Amino acid sequence: MFLAGAFAAVTILVPYLRGNLCRTELVLTHMTRRRKLASQLLTLIPALLIIVTASEGTGQDSRSGAGSASTGSRQEKKTEMSWNDILRFARHGSPTPDRRVEKSDEEWRKLLTREQYTVARGKGTERAFTGEYCSSHEPGVYACVCCKTVLFDSREKFESGTGWPSFTQPAATNVISYVEDTSYGMERVEVLCSVCDAHLGHVFPDGPGKGGLRYCINSAALMRIQGD
Secondary structure, eight states: OHHHHHHHHHHHHHHHHHHHHHHHHHHHHHHHHHHHHHHHHHHHHHHHHHHHHHHHHHHHHHHHHHHHHHHHHHHHHHHOOOHHHHHHHHHHOOOOOSOOOOOOHHHHHHHSOHHHIIIIITOOOOOTTOSTTSSOOOSEEEEETTTOOEEEEGGGEEOOSSSSOEESSOSSGGGEEEEEEOGGGOOEEEEEETTTOOEEEEEESOOSSTTOOEEEEOGGGEEEEEOO
């Protein structure tokens, strides 16, 4: 009787124990797999860090290079003007100068020779091929005869054959002011010293430089400062 009861109990417990054993093995198997996966991920972390660091460095180098190129481009645009720039300045206002020099008419007469005053303050024009700097190509810079502001560089001077000193670009964008001139039945653009409003001459769109400009300037409105 006792043996029969024990056998019955074992018959019931064995399937139960087998089920629990299977579940236990399954849990252990999953845990083992997770440990292996975690171990593999840990070995990959250094490699991932190297890749991320390299990518960030490349991005910074690219942005830095673009910034340098952009800065260079802006500088080039600032110094190289075209005829469209001249027309825009003449119609809508010229760049603001760094300073202003203003004197009375009497003061200008005392500072300048008769020819300088006639040209620079009276908007006169010297006769062609008579100006001091017409055929001069010595190194240096050319300043306004009235206020000594540097206006042109001798490296931008060229032989135009017109009888007046000719330049392709000013020394800086804001040293010249531009005014539409319709005198004598012509449509021209007058150029003035932006610091003291001295008349310099006119600018035309037939120059040899990249901007295609020819600044036709009176020698009497200029003074040359010798260079090396």
